[in-house]
Amino acid sequence: MPVYPHRAKLDRMTAVIETTGLTKTYGAVRALDGLSLSIPRGGVYGVLGPNGAGKSTLFRILLGLIRPTAGEVRVLGQHAGDPAVMRRVGSMIETPRFPPYMTARQVLEWLALAHGMNKDAAIDAWLDRVGLTEAANRRVRGFSVGMLQRLGVAAALMTKPDLVILDEPTSGMDPPGIQEMRALIRSLADDDGVTIILASHQLLEVQRVCDRVAIFNRGTLAAEGKVSELTAAGERLRLSATPLARVMTVLGDKATLDGDAVLAAIPRAEGPALLRALIEQGVDIDEARWVGADLESVFMAETGPARTEAQIREALHAG
Protein backbone atom coordinates (compact mmCIF):
# COMPACT_ATOMS: atom_id res chain seq x y z
CA MET A 1 0.00 0.00 0.00
CA PRO A 2 1.68 3.25 -1.02
CA VAL A 3 1.98 5.71 1.82
CA TYR A 4 2.14 8.77 -0.37
CA PRO A 5 -0.30 8.06 -3.20
CA HIS A 6 -0.46 11.65 -4.38
CA ARG A 7 3.18 12.54 -4.24
CA ALA A 8 4.90 13.06 -7.53
CA LYS A 9 8.40 11.75 -7.92
CA LEU A 10 10.75 14.49 -6.73
CA ASP A 11 13.62 15.85 -8.69
CA ARG A 12 16.52 13.53 -8.06
CA MET A 13 19.11 16.03 -9.17
CA THR A 14 18.59 18.44 -6.30
CA ALA A 15 20.61 18.02 -3.12
CA VAL A 16 18.61 17.50 0.05
CA ILE A 17 21.64 18.04 2.27
CA GLU A 18 24.56 20.32 1.58
CA THR A 19 27.35 20.99 4.04
CA THR A 20 30.38 23.19 3.50
CA GLY A 21 33.33 23.13 5.86
CA LEU A 22 31.12 21.80 8.63
CA THR A 23 33.00 21.63 11.90
CA LYS A 24 31.84 20.71 15.39
CA THR A 25 34.15 20.62 18.37
CA TYR A 26 33.49 19.44 21.91
CA GLY A 27 36.33 20.99 23.87
CA ALA A 28 39.49 19.60 22.32
CA VAL A 29 37.65 16.91 20.37
CA ARG A 30 36.77 17.63 16.73
CA ALA A 31 33.69 15.51 16.06
CA LEU A 32 33.38 16.97 12.54
CA ASP A 33 36.36 18.48 10.80
CA GLY A 34 35.51 20.66 7.81
CA LEU A 35 33.00 18.25 6.31
CA SER A 36 31.74 19.13 2.85
CA LEU A 37 29.06 16.79 1.61
CA SER A 38 26.19 16.87 -0.84
CA ILE A 39 23.44 14.26 -0.58
CA PRO A 40 21.24 14.02 -3.68
CA ARG A 41 17.47 13.88 -3.54
CA GLY A 42 15.90 10.46 -3.87
CA GLY A 43 17.02 6.98 -2.97
CA VAL A 44 18.61 5.60 0.14
CA TYR A 45 21.87 7.14 1.33
CA GLY A 46 24.04 5.34 3.85
CA VAL A 47 26.34 7.09 6.29
CA LEU A 48 29.02 4.77 7.60
CA GLY A 49 31.91 5.12 9.96
CA PRO A 50 33.39 3.69 13.13
CA ASN A 51 32.17 4.90 16.50
CA GLY A 52 33.17 8.52 17.00
CA ALA A 53 33.50 9.18 13.27
CA GLY A 54 30.98 12.03 13.40
CA LYS A 55 27.81 10.39 12.05
CA SER A 56 25.58 11.16 15.03
CA THR A 57 27.01 14.66 15.32
CA LEU A 58 26.14 15.29 11.68
CA PHE A 59 22.60 13.99 12.22
CA ARG A 60 22.13 16.14 15.31
CA ILE A 61 23.25 19.23 13.41
CA LEU A 62 20.94 18.37 10.50
CA LEU A 63 18.03 18.11 12.92
CA GLY A 64 18.84 21.37 14.68
CA LEU A 65 19.54 19.67 17.99
CA ILE A 66 23.01 21.19 18.17
CA ARG A 67 24.73 24.02 16.33
CA PRO A 68 27.92 23.62 14.32
CA THR A 69 31.08 25.33 15.50
CA ALA A 70 31.84 26.46 11.95
CA GLY A 71 30.70 25.89 8.40
CA GLU A 72 27.36 25.89 6.66
CA VAL A 73 24.63 23.31 6.41
CA ARG A 74 21.42 23.37 4.41
CA VAL A 75 18.60 20.89 4.69
CA LEU A 76 16.09 20.83 1.81
CA GLY A 77 17.58 24.13 0.75
CA GLN A 78 17.00 25.86 4.11
CA HIS A 79 19.01 26.39 7.25
CA ALA A 80 19.10 23.35 9.53
CA GLY A 81 16.83 23.79 12.52
CA ASP A 82 14.39 26.04 10.68
CA PRO A 83 11.01 24.84 12.02
CA ALA A 84 9.43 25.07 8.58
CA VAL A 85 11.96 22.69 7.08
CA MET A 86 12.16 20.45 10.13
CA ARG A 87 8.48 19.68 9.69
CA ARG A 88 9.41 18.08 6.36
CA VAL A 89 12.02 15.85 7.99
CA GLY A 90 11.32 12.63 9.84
CA SER A 91 14.00 11.22 12.07
CA MET A 92 14.98 8.53 14.47
CA ILE A 93 18.29 9.06 16.25
CA GLU A 94 19.67 6.16 18.28
CA THR A 95 17.18 4.02 20.20
CA PRO A 96 14.04 6.14 20.40
CA ARG A 97 12.53 6.92 23.78
CA PHE A 98 8.88 7.61 24.53
CA PRO A 99 6.85 8.61 27.58
CA PRO A 100 6.61 5.20 29.29
CA TYR A 101 3.02 5.59 30.45
CA MET A 102 1.67 5.90 26.92
CA THR A 103 0.62 3.10 24.59
CA ALA A 104 2.06 2.80 21.09
CA ARG A 105 -1.16 4.21 19.63
CA GLN A 106 -1.17 7.11 22.08
CA VAL A 107 2.43 7.94 21.21
CA LEU A 108 1.52 8.29 17.54
CA GLU A 109 -1.63 10.24 18.37
CA TRP A 110 0.40 12.61 20.56
CA LEU A 111 2.99 13.15 17.83
CA ALA A 112 0.26 13.63 15.22
CA LEU A 113 -1.22 16.41 17.34
CA ALA A 114 2.23 17.93 17.85
CA HIS A 115 2.59 18.01 14.08
CA GLY A 116 -0.76 19.71 13.58
CA MET A 117 -2.39 16.58 12.17
CA ASN A 118 -5.63 14.93 13.14
CA LYS A 119 -4.81 12.50 15.93
CA ASP A 120 -6.54 9.68 14.11
CA ALA A 121 -4.52 10.27 10.95
CA ALA A 122 -3.56 6.88 9.54
CA ILE A 123 -2.36 5.68 12.93
CA ASP A 124 -3.61 2.15 12.35
CA ALA A 125 -2.00 2.00 8.92
CA TRP A 126 1.38 2.98 10.34
CA LEU A 127 1.12 0.57 13.27
CA ASP A 128 0.36 -2.15 10.75
CA ARG A 129 3.18 -1.12 8.47
CA VAL A 130 5.80 -1.43 11.21
CA GLY A 131 4.26 -4.60 12.63
CA LEU A 132 2.93 -3.18 15.88
CA THR A 133 -0.81 -3.71 15.41
CA GLU A 134 -1.04 -6.32 18.15
CA ALA A 135 0.96 -4.15 20.54
CA ALA A 136 -0.92 -0.95 19.70
CA ASN A 137 -2.60 -0.69 23.09
CA ARG A 138 0.32 -1.86 25.19
CA ARG A 139 2.28 0.63 27.24
CA VAL A 140 5.65 1.54 25.81
CA ARG A 141 7.46 0.82 29.10
CA GLY A 142 7.19 -2.91 28.33
CA PHE A 143 8.54 -2.70 24.79
CA SER A 144 11.72 -4.44 23.64
CA VAL A 145 14.42 -2.44 21.86
CA GLY A 146 13.21 -3.81 18.52
CA MET A 147 9.65 -2.70 19.21
CA LEU A 148 10.86 0.75 20.22
CA GLN A 149 12.78 0.90 16.92
CA ARG A 150 9.62 0.03 14.99
CA LEU A 151 7.61 2.65 16.82
CA GLY A 152 10.39 5.16 16.25
CA VAL A 153 10.31 4.47 12.53
CA ALA A 154 6.52 4.89 12.46
CA ALA A 155 6.89 8.18 14.36
CA ALA A 156 9.47 9.36 11.82
CA LEU A 157 7.38 8.43 8.80
CA MET A 158 3.80 9.18 9.83
CA THR A 159 4.04 12.87 8.92
CA LYS A 160 4.89 11.99 5.32
CA PRO A 161 8.24 13.77 5.30
CA ASP A 162 10.33 14.52 2.22
CA LEU A 163 13.50 13.47 4.01
CA VAL A 164 13.93 10.75 6.61
CA ILE A 165 17.02 10.38 8.78
CA LEU A 166 17.38 7.02 10.53
CA ASP A 167 20.19 6.11 12.90
CA GLU A 168 20.56 2.34 13.23
CA PRO A 169 16.96 1.59 12.21
CA THR A 170 17.35 -2.19 12.50
CA SER A 171 19.21 -2.23 15.80
CA GLY A 172 17.69 -4.77 18.16
CA MET A 173 15.43 -6.31 15.51
CA ASP A 174 15.19 -9.99 14.73
CA PRO A 175 16.02 -11.19 11.19
CA PRO A 176 12.41 -11.12 9.92
CA GLY A 177 12.06 -7.62 11.35
CA ILE A 178 15.24 -6.52 9.60
CA GLN A 179 13.89 -7.89 6.31
CA GLU A 180 10.60 -6.05 6.79
CA MET A 181 12.39 -2.82 7.65
CA ARG A 182 14.61 -3.15 4.58
CA ALA A 183 11.56 -3.64 2.40
CA LEU A 184 9.81 -0.67 4.01
CA ILE A 185 12.80 1.61 3.48
CA ARG A 186 13.18 0.58 -0.15
CA SER A 187 9.49 1.00 -0.82
CA LEU A 188 9.46 4.49 0.69
CA ALA A 189 12.35 5.47 -1.54
CA ASP A 190 11.21 3.71 -4.69
CA ASP A 191 7.42 4.10 -4.54
CA ASP A 192 6.96 7.28 -2.54
CA GLY A 193 9.97 9.33 -3.58
CA VAL A 194 11.20 9.87 -0.03
CA THR A 195 14.91 10.49 0.44
CA ILE A 196 16.25 8.32 3.23
CA ILE A 197 19.55 8.83 5.00
CA LEU A 198 20.52 6.05 7.32
CA ALA A 199 23.47 5.20 9.50
CA SER A 200 24.21 1.63 10.39
CA HIS A 201 27.03 -0.60 11.49
CA GLN A 202 25.42 -3.54 9.68
CA LEU A 203 27.37 -3.16 6.48
CA LEU A 204 25.68 -6.03 4.68
CA GLU A 205 22.33 -4.38 5.29
CA VAL A 206 23.65 -1.06 4.04
CA GLN A 207 25.03 -2.70 0.92
CA ARG A 208 21.64 -4.28 0.26
CA VAL A 209 19.45 -1.25 0.85
CA CYS A 210 21.52 1.86 0.00
CA ASP A 211 22.11 3.43 -3.37
CA ARG A 212 24.99 5.65 -2.26
CA VAL A 213 27.13 5.77 0.84
CA ALA A 214 29.48 8.16 2.58
CA ILE A 215 32.20 6.72 4.79
CA PHE A 216 33.28 8.96 7.66
CA ASN A 217 36.52 8.69 9.54
CA ARG A 218 37.57 10.99 12.37
CA GLY A 219 35.10 13.68 11.39
CA THR A 220 36.07 13.78 7.74
CA LEU A 221 34.71 12.22 4.58
CA ALA A 222 36.89 9.23 3.70
CA ALA A 223 34.90 8.02 0.69
CA GLU A 224 31.62 8.77 -1.03
CA GLY A 225 29.81 7.36 -4.00
CA LYS A 226 27.46 4.74 -5.36
CA VAL A 227 27.68 1.44 -3.52
CA SER A 228 28.30 -0.39 -6.78
CA GLU A 229 31.19 1.91 -7.69
CA LEU A 230 32.79 1.77 -4.25
CA THR A 231 32.65 -2.00 -4.03
CA ALA A 232 34.05 -2.30 -7.52
CA ALA A 233 36.88 0.04 -6.67
CA GLY A 234 37.50 -1.40 -3.25
CA GLU A 235 39.62 -4.48 -3.21
CA ARG A 236 41.52 -6.73 -0.83
CA LEU A 237 44.76 -8.61 -1.02
CA ARG A 238 44.11 -12.36 -0.93
CA LEU A 239 47.08 -14.16 0.58
CA SER A 240 47.64 -17.93 0.57
CA ALA A 241 50.60 -18.31 2.90
CA THR A 242 52.22 -20.44 5.59
CA PRO A 243 52.00 -19.99 8.54
CA LEU A 244 48.64 -18.29 8.17
CA ALA A 245 48.39 -17.41 11.85
CA ARG A 246 51.44 -15.19 11.58
CA VAL A 247 49.94 -13.30 8.66
CA MET A 248 46.73 -12.83 10.68
CA THR A 249 48.71 -11.48 13.61
CA VAL A 250 50.49 -8.95 11.47
CA LEU A 251 47.33 -7.70 9.83
CA GLY A 252 45.26 -7.58 13.01
CA ASP A 253 41.73 -6.29 12.45
CA LYS A 254 42.46 -5.71 8.77
CA ALA A 255 42.45 -9.47 8.14
CA THR A 256 39.59 -11.85 7.58
CA LEU A 257 39.86 -15.56 6.93
CA ASP A 258 38.64 -16.72 3.54
CA GLY A 259 38.93 -20.50 3.49
CA ASP A 260 42.63 -21.35 3.56
CA ALA A 261 43.62 -17.80 2.70
CA VAL A 262 43.59 -14.38 4.31
CA LEU A 263 41.86 -11.31 2.89
CA ALA A 264 43.82 -8.20 3.78
CA ALA A 265 41.85 -4.95 3.80
CA ILE A 266 44.79 -2.68 3.11
CA PRO A 267 45.43 0.07 0.61
CA ARG A 268 47.08 -1.14 -2.59
CA ALA A 269 50.12 1.03 -1.83
CA GLU A 270 50.77 -0.95 1.33
CA GLY A 271 50.83 -4.32 -0.48
CA PRO A 272 54.47 -4.56 -1.65
CA ALA A 273 55.82 -3.53 1.72
CA LEU A 274 53.69 -6.12 3.44
CA LEU A 275 54.82 -8.86 1.09
CA ARG A 276 58.50 -7.98 1.49
CA ALA A 277 58.20 -7.96 5.23
CA LEU A 278 56.40 -11.29 5.33
CA ILE A 279 58.96 -12.96 3.05
CA GLU A 280 61.88 -11.60 5.07
CA GLN A 281 60.34 -13.12 8.17
CA GLY A 282 60.12 -16.55 6.61
CA VAL A 283 56.48 -16.61 5.64
CA ASP A 284 55.95 -18.74 2.52
CA ILE A 285 53.56 -16.98 0.18
CA ASP A 286 51.88 -19.33 -2.27
CA GLU A 287 49.63 -16.76 -3.82
CA ALA A 288 48.90 -13.03 -3.48
CA ARG A 289 46.28 -11.36 -5.60
CA TRP A 290 43.91 -8.41 -5.37
CA VAL A 291 40.24 -9.39 -5.32
CA GLY A 292 36.99 -7.38 -5.60
CA ALA A 293 35.46 -6.05 -2.43
CA ASP A 294 32.23 -5.86 -0.52
CA LEU A 295 31.24 -2.79 1.47
CA GLU A 296 32.85 -4.16 4.60
CA SER A 297 36.29 -4.32 3.01
CA VAL A 298 35.85 -0.84 1.56
CA PHE A 299 34.89 0.36 5.02
CA MET A 300 37.88 -1.27 6.67
CA ALA A 301 40.28 0.03 4.06
CA GLU A 302 38.96 3.56 4.33
CA THR A 303 38.67 3.85 8.07
CA GLY A 304 41.89 2.15 9.18
CA PRO A 305 45.16 4.11 9.05
CA ALA A 306 47.68 3.09 6.39
CA ARG A 307 50.83 1.77 8.09
CA THR A 308 54.38 2.45 7.17
CA GLU A 309 56.78 -0.40 6.29
CA ALA A 310 58.45 0.12 9.66
CA GLN A 311 55.13 -0.34 11.44
CA ILE A 312 54.46 -3.52 9.48
CA ARG A 313 57.91 -4.88 10.44
CA GLU A 314 57.31 -3.93 14.06
CA ALA A 315 54.01 -5.78 14.08
CA LEU A 316 55.68 -8.77 12.46
CA HIS A 317 58.38 -8.91 15.18
CA ALA A 318 55.77 -8.58 17.88
CA GLY A 319 53.81 -11.47 16.34
Place this chain on the structure above:
Amino acid sequence: MLADAIRSEAYRLTRNRTVLSWSLIFVPVIVLAAAIGGAFFDARVERMADQLPPQVTAANSALDIGTILISSAGQLANPALLAFLLIGAATIFAGDYRWETWRLITARNSRANLIMGKAGAVKLMTLTGLLLFLLAALIGAVAKGLILDRNLIFDFGGQETRDFALLFLLGYVRVIQFLLLSLLAATLTRSQLAALFVPLVVGVAQGLLVTATPILGWSPVDWQTQLLFPGAAYETLKAVILGGVPAAVLAEGVVWRAVASLALWSFIPFGLSLWWFSRQDLSKE
Protein backbone atom coordinates in the same frame (compact mmCIF):
# COMPACT_ATOMS: atom_id res chain seq x y z
CA MET B 1 1.43 26.07 15.59
CA LEU B 2 1.18 27.18 19.22
CA ALA B 3 -2.24 25.56 19.36
CA ASP B 4 -0.66 22.29 18.14
CA ALA B 5 1.90 22.45 20.93
CA ILE B 6 -0.77 23.09 23.58
CA ARG B 7 -3.07 20.38 22.21
CA SER B 8 -0.31 17.77 22.13
CA GLU B 9 0.90 18.63 25.64
CA ALA B 10 -2.64 18.56 26.99
CA TYR B 11 -3.25 15.21 25.26
CA ARG B 12 -0.10 13.78 26.80
CA LEU B 13 -1.12 15.06 30.23
CA THR B 14 -4.52 13.40 29.99
CA ARG B 15 -2.82 10.06 29.33
CA ASN B 16 -0.71 10.31 32.48
CA ARG B 17 -3.06 8.89 35.09
CA THR B 18 -0.57 9.19 37.94
CA VAL B 19 -0.14 12.91 37.42
CA LEU B 20 -3.85 13.46 36.92
CA SER B 21 -4.61 11.67 40.16
CA TRP B 22 -2.12 13.59 42.26
CA SER B 23 -2.41 17.01 40.66
CA LEU B 24 -6.10 17.27 39.91
CA ILE B 25 -8.03 14.66 41.90
CA PHE B 26 -6.26 14.24 45.22
CA VAL B 27 -6.75 17.67 46.82
CA PRO B 28 -10.44 18.06 45.82
CA VAL B 29 -11.16 14.56 47.15
CA ILE B 30 -9.47 15.44 50.45
CA VAL B 31 -11.41 18.73 50.61
CA LEU B 32 -14.66 16.88 49.95
CA ALA B 33 -13.86 14.15 52.45
CA ALA B 34 -12.88 16.73 55.08
CA ALA B 35 -16.11 18.67 54.53
CA ILE B 36 -18.28 15.56 54.82
CA GLY B 37 -16.28 14.22 57.76
CA GLY B 38 -16.50 17.61 59.44
CA ALA B 39 -20.25 17.70 58.86
CA PHE B 40 -20.73 14.29 60.49
CA PHE B 41 -18.62 15.49 63.41
CA ASP B 42 -20.74 18.63 63.70
CA ALA B 43 -23.90 16.52 63.58
CA ARG B 44 -22.59 14.40 66.43
CA VAL B 45 -21.75 17.55 68.39
CA GLU B 46 -25.28 18.87 67.82
CA ARG B 47 -26.76 15.65 69.13
CA MET B 48 -24.75 16.25 72.31
CA ALA B 49 -25.84 19.88 72.35
CA ASP B 50 -27.62 19.77 75.66
CA GLN B 51 -24.35 18.60 77.27
CA LEU B 52 -22.15 21.33 75.74
CA PRO B 53 -21.75 25.05 76.48
CA PRO B 54 -23.99 27.34 74.36
CA GLN B 55 -21.10 29.00 72.48
CA VAL B 56 -20.12 25.60 71.05
CA THR B 57 -23.63 24.76 69.97
CA ALA B 58 -24.42 28.10 68.41
CA ALA B 59 -26.04 26.54 65.40
CA ASN B 60 -26.29 28.20 62.04
CA SER B 61 -29.78 28.31 60.80
CA ALA B 62 -28.68 28.35 57.15
CA LEU B 63 -25.60 27.68 55.03
CA ASP B 64 -24.71 30.38 52.52
CA ILE B 65 -23.15 28.63 49.54
CA GLY B 66 -22.11 31.96 48.06
CA THR B 67 -20.04 32.86 51.10
CA ILE B 68 -18.41 29.43 51.03
CA LEU B 69 -17.56 29.85 47.35
CA ILE B 70 -15.96 33.25 47.92
CA SER B 71 -14.06 31.94 50.91
CA SER B 72 -12.82 28.98 48.85
CA ALA B 73 -11.79 31.28 45.99
CA GLY B 74 -9.69 33.16 48.53
CA GLN B 75 -7.88 29.93 49.39
CA LEU B 76 -6.97 28.84 45.87
CA ALA B 77 -3.29 29.57 46.36
CA ASN B 78 -3.07 27.41 49.46
CA PRO B 79 0.17 25.45 49.95
CA ALA B 80 -1.45 22.02 49.50
CA LEU B 81 -3.01 22.89 46.15
CA LEU B 82 0.23 24.57 45.03
CA ALA B 83 2.31 21.55 45.98
CA PHE B 84 0.10 19.01 44.23
CA LEU B 85 -0.35 21.11 41.09
CA LEU B 86 3.42 21.36 41.08
CA ILE B 87 3.65 17.60 40.50
CA GLY B 88 1.82 17.97 37.20
CA ALA B 89 3.71 21.09 36.21
CA ALA B 90 7.09 19.48 36.90
CA THR B 91 6.09 16.48 34.80
CA ILE B 92 5.03 18.66 31.89
CA PHE B 93 8.07 20.95 32.09
CA ALA B 94 10.74 18.31 32.73
CA GLY B 95 9.20 15.17 31.25
CA ASP B 96 10.95 15.52 27.91
CA TYR B 97 14.33 15.77 29.65
CA ARG B 98 13.53 12.80 31.85
CA TRP B 99 12.26 10.54 29.07
CA GLU B 100 14.67 11.90 26.44
CA THR B 101 11.80 12.76 24.14
CA TRP B 102 12.69 16.31 23.12
CA ARG B 103 14.01 15.15 19.78
CA LEU B 104 10.60 13.71 18.92
CA ILE B 105 8.94 17.11 19.10
CA THR B 106 11.64 19.65 18.31
CA ALA B 107 11.28 18.72 14.65
CA ARG B 108 7.58 19.46 14.73
CA ASN B 109 7.44 22.98 16.12
CA SER B 110 9.59 25.98 17.00
CA ARG B 111 11.28 25.96 20.36
CA ALA B 112 9.37 29.04 21.46
CA ASN B 113 6.09 27.32 20.64
CA LEU B 114 7.15 24.17 22.46
CA ILE B 115 7.87 26.06 25.67
CA MET B 116 4.74 28.17 25.35
CA GLY B 117 2.78 25.00 24.61
CA LYS B 118 3.98 23.49 27.86
CA ALA B 119 3.10 26.67 29.73
CA GLY B 120 -0.32 26.62 28.04
CA ALA B 121 -0.93 23.02 29.11
CA VAL B 122 0.04 23.90 32.68
CA LYS B 123 -2.38 26.83 32.60
CA LEU B 124 -5.18 24.52 31.44
CA MET B 125 -4.27 21.98 34.11
CA THR B 126 -4.23 24.72 36.76
CA LEU B 127 -7.58 26.06 35.63
CA THR B 128 -9.04 22.56 35.82
CA GLY B 129 -7.45 21.95 39.23
CA LEU B 130 -8.81 25.19 40.68
CA LEU B 131 -12.29 24.57 39.29
CA LEU B 132 -12.29 21.04 40.74
CA PHE B 133 -11.18 22.48 44.08
CA LEU B 134 -14.11 24.92 44.02
CA LEU B 135 -16.47 22.17 42.91
CA ALA B 136 -15.34 20.00 45.80
CA ALA B 137 -15.87 22.91 48.20
CA LEU B 138 -19.33 23.47 46.73
CA ILE B 139 -20.33 19.80 46.93
CA GLY B 140 -18.89 19.66 50.43
CA ALA B 141 -21.02 22.64 51.46
CA VAL B 142 -24.16 21.08 50.01
CA ALA B 143 -23.37 17.76 51.69
CA LYS B 144 -22.82 19.56 54.97
CA GLY B 145 -26.17 21.27 54.60
CA LEU B 146 -27.89 17.94 53.95
CA ILE B 147 -26.13 16.14 56.79
CA LEU B 148 -26.83 18.91 59.28
CA ASP B 149 -30.31 19.49 57.90
CA ARG B 150 -29.63 23.15 57.21
CA ASN B 151 -31.32 25.47 54.78
CA LEU B 152 -29.04 26.19 51.83
CA ILE B 153 -29.04 29.71 50.50
CA PHE B 154 -27.19 31.21 47.57
CA ASP B 155 -27.00 34.95 48.03
CA PHE B 156 -24.74 35.94 45.15
CA GLY B 157 -25.26 39.49 43.96
CA GLY B 158 -23.10 41.80 41.89
CA GLN B 159 -20.59 42.49 44.65
CA GLU B 160 -20.19 38.77 45.43
CA THR B 161 -19.76 37.93 41.76
CA ARG B 162 -17.06 40.59 41.43
CA ASP B 163 -15.26 39.41 44.57
CA PHE B 164 -15.44 35.78 43.46
CA ALA B 165 -14.18 36.53 39.94
CA LEU B 166 -11.30 38.71 41.16
CA LEU B 167 -10.28 36.25 43.86
CA PHE B 168 -10.37 33.40 41.35
CA LEU B 169 -8.27 35.39 38.88
CA LEU B 170 -5.81 36.40 41.59
CA GLY B 171 -5.48 32.86 42.88
CA TYR B 172 -4.97 31.59 39.33
CA VAL B 173 -2.24 34.15 38.63
CA ARG B 174 -0.48 33.37 41.90
CA VAL B 175 -0.50 29.62 41.21
CA ILE B 176 0.78 30.12 37.64
CA GLN B 177 3.50 32.46 38.91
CA PHE B 178 4.61 29.80 41.37
CA LEU B 179 4.52 27.00 38.78
CA LEU B 180 6.62 29.00 36.33
CA LEU B 181 9.52 28.64 38.77
CA SER B 182 9.27 24.95 37.96
CA LEU B 183 9.68 25.73 34.24
CA LEU B 184 12.86 27.69 34.94
CA ALA B 185 14.25 24.96 37.18
CA ALA B 186 13.43 22.26 34.60
CA THR B 187 15.02 24.16 31.73
CA LEU B 188 18.18 25.07 33.59
CA THR B 189 18.79 21.71 35.27
CA ARG B 190 17.03 19.25 32.90
CA SER B 191 15.83 17.53 36.07
CA GLN B 192 12.30 16.68 37.12
CA LEU B 193 13.35 16.54 40.76
CA ALA B 194 14.68 20.08 40.51
CA ALA B 195 11.49 21.16 38.77
CA LEU B 196 9.59 19.77 41.75
CA PHE B 197 11.75 20.89 44.65
CA VAL B 198 13.22 24.23 43.58
CA PRO B 199 9.83 26.03 43.65
CA LEU B 200 9.02 24.38 46.98
CA VAL B 201 12.32 25.50 48.50
CA VAL B 202 11.92 29.00 47.06
CA GLY B 203 8.35 29.17 48.35
CA VAL B 204 9.27 28.01 51.85
CA ALA B 205 12.29 30.33 51.95
CA GLN B 206 10.15 33.29 50.91
CA GLY B 207 7.56 32.36 53.51
CA LEU B 208 10.21 32.36 56.23
CA LEU B 209 12.14 35.41 55.06
CA VAL B 210 9.07 37.61 54.72
CA THR B 211 8.60 37.35 58.49
CA ALA B 212 12.10 38.72 58.96
CA THR B 213 11.60 41.88 56.92
CA PRO B 214 10.79 44.04 59.99
CA ILE B 215 14.40 43.47 61.08
CA LEU B 216 15.44 45.35 57.95
CA GLY B 217 12.91 48.06 58.71
CA TRP B 218 10.62 47.04 55.83
CA SER B 219 6.88 47.05 56.37
CA PRO B 220 4.70 44.44 54.63
CA VAL B 221 3.56 47.02 52.07
CA ASP B 222 6.98 48.49 51.25
CA TRP B 223 8.01 48.05 47.66
CA GLN B 224 10.98 45.86 48.64
CA THR B 225 8.71 43.44 50.48
CA GLN B 226 6.14 43.40 47.71
CA LEU B 227 8.67 42.89 44.93
CA LEU B 228 10.77 40.27 46.68
CA PHE B 229 7.89 38.25 48.07
CA PRO B 230 5.08 37.46 45.61
CA GLY B 231 3.20 35.77 48.45
CA ALA B 232 3.01 39.15 50.22
CA ALA B 233 1.84 40.74 46.97
CA TYR B 234 -0.88 38.10 46.70
CA GLU B 235 -2.07 38.77 50.26
CA THR B 236 -2.09 42.52 49.57
CA LEU B 237 -4.27 42.14 46.50
CA LYS B 238 -6.57 39.69 48.28
CA ALA B 239 -7.07 42.23 51.07
CA VAL B 240 -7.89 44.91 48.51
CA ILE B 241 -10.49 42.69 46.84
CA LEU B 242 -12.16 41.70 50.10
CA GLY B 243 -12.16 45.32 51.33
CA GLY B 244 -12.84 46.27 54.89
CA VAL B 245 -10.30 47.44 57.43
CA PRO B 246 -7.27 45.57 55.99
CA ALA B 247 -7.81 47.29 52.65
CA ALA B 248 -8.48 50.67 54.20
CA VAL B 249 -5.10 50.82 55.92
CA LEU B 250 -3.11 49.99 52.78
CA ALA B 251 -0.90 52.76 51.49
CA GLU B 252 -1.59 54.35 48.17
CA GLY B 253 0.26 52.71 45.31
CA VAL B 254 0.75 49.39 47.02
CA VAL B 255 -1.67 47.72 44.63
CA TRP B 256 0.56 48.50 41.67
CA ARG B 257 3.62 47.24 43.51
CA ALA B 258 1.78 44.01 44.19
CA VAL B 259 0.64 43.69 40.58
CA ALA B 260 4.18 44.44 39.39
CA SER B 261 5.57 41.82 41.75
CA LEU B 262 3.31 39.04 40.45
CA ALA B 263 3.98 40.11 36.86
CA LEU B 264 7.75 40.18 37.32
CA TRP B 265 7.81 36.85 39.15
CA SER B 266 5.85 35.38 36.24
CA PHE B 267 7.56 36.93 33.25
CA ILE B 268 11.16 36.73 34.43
CA PRO B 269 11.20 32.93 34.97
CA PHE B 270 9.27 32.41 31.75
CA GLY B 271 11.51 34.74 29.74
CA LEU B 272 14.69 33.20 31.13
CA SER B 273 13.40 29.71 30.36
CA LEU B 274 12.53 30.68 26.81
CA TRP B 275 15.91 32.33 26.26
CA TRP B 276 17.86 29.42 27.70
CA PHE B 277 15.82 26.74 25.93
CA SER B 278 16.18 28.44 22.56
CA ARG B 279 19.95 27.89 22.66
CA GLN B 280 20.06 24.65 24.61
CA ASP B 281 21.87 21.60 23.28
CA LEU B 282 19.07 19.06 23.23
CA SER B 283 21.23 16.18 22.13
CA LYS B 284 22.38 15.87 25.76
CA GLU B 285 19.10 14.80 27.27
